Amino acid sequence: MMSILVTGGAGYIGSHVVRALGLAGMDCVVIDDLSSGHAEFVPDEVPLVQASLxxxxxITRAMTDHSVEAVIHLAGFxxxxxSVDRPLHTYQQNVQGTVLLLEAMEANGVDALVFSSSAAVFGTPDVELVTEDTPTRPESPYGESKLIGEWLIADVGRSSGLRHTSLRYFNVVGSAVPELYDTSPHNLFPLVIKALREGRTPRINGTDYPTPDGTCVRDYIHVADLAEAHVVAARRLVEGETLEAVYNLGSGSGVSVREIMDAAAAATGIDFEPEIGPARPGDPARIVATGEQAARDLGWENRxxxxxxxASAWNAG
Incomplete structure (x- = not known):
């Protein structure tokens, strides 16, 4: 039986993709070095190869042992x-790892790839609504490495006929089930939840931005919706269809930091007034993308x- 290789499948997003594949009746195998992933996030019935890209x-053994026909590539730093302080590490993990994965795919006749890219490829866009045609100006080694990954994959597609697509997204939040959750020490939702559980008051950085409530507006999307888009893309590629080279998985509207704090108070029953800190240098007032192209081709919707x-994030973990 053929299966899909999910790189980084023991991570927060990857484990949700694995779950979505299972719900769709598609077999998969996970490869993850567990540097930020968790073995317990992978279902017992899904093979887990603990290894680096x-x-x-x-990689080759995983492909041959499990008859891999497509790859969903989420692994990366x-x-x-x-990444600004560790550029060489970032490029090694994200660029060299992708090169080795593509080489293994080519050697083993695996010709379909969904790449987990990032809205970091845009840097700080100067448009109200980001589209797939918005110029890419990454501002970190991480963003640069993701853009290089897109280029590598597109080049291989032109040379070998690899069917592929790259999915760009901003802030992924929430949980589909309580046992799968975000453990990042850098993301807003885990930081707010940690503060509230420890009896501390969450903080807003800057309240004088040119937005409706003065706080930054970002594109927050639920991880279950995101996972479903990866599965739809993989299925269409496996079936021999051609997709666009890139898709933005955006909400089209965005959510402010103040709105998140209000949602946190409502979901937890903890009545708090967030601390106000100074705006952070380089934080743009608003970054929101349209998901119209993904809605057309992948059934994408921020549901x-x-x-x-x-509430789903608070009730997980």
């Missing part, structure tokens, strides 16, 4: 801020409200 032999997003 820098281990070319391990994902911390944009940290959860901010209240549902925060």
């Amino acid at each position: 820098l281990d070319a032999a391990a 994902k911390y944009a801020g940290v 959860h409200t901010v209240h549902q997003m925060f």
Whole structure:
């Protein structure tokens, strides 16, 4: 029986993709070095290969042992801020790892790939609504490495006929089930939840931005909706269809930091007034993308409200 290789499938997003594949009746195998993933996030019935993408032999064994016909590539070093201090590590994990994966795919006749890219490829866009045609100007080694990944994949597609697509997204939040949750030390939702559980008051950085309530507006999407888009893309590629090279998985509207704090209070029953800190240098007032192209081709839809997003995150873990 053929299966899909999910790189980084023991991580927060990857484990939700694995779950969505199972719900769709599609077999998969996970490869993850568990540097930020968790073995317990992978269902018992799903094979887990504990290895780095820098281990070319391990990638090949996973492909041959499990009759892999397509890849959903989520593995990578994902911390944009940290990447500034660790550029070589970031490029090694995200660029060299992708090169070795593509080589293994080519050698083993695996010709379909869904790449987990990032809205970090845009940097700080100067448009009200980001589209797939918005110029890419990454501002961190992480964003650069993701854009290089897109280029590599597109080049291989032109040379070998690889069917592929790259999915770009901003802030992924929430949980589909309580046992799968975000453990990142850098993301807003886990930081707010940690503060509230420890009896501390969450903080807003800056309240004088040119937005409706003065706080930054970002594109927050629920991880279950995101996972479903990966599965739809993989299925269409496996069936021999051609997709666009890139899709933005955006909400089209965005959510402010103040709205998230209000949702946190409502979901937890903790009545708090967030602390106000100074705006952080370089934080743009608004970054929101349209998901119209993905809606057309992948059935993409942001199906959860901010209240549902925060409540699912609070009830997980």
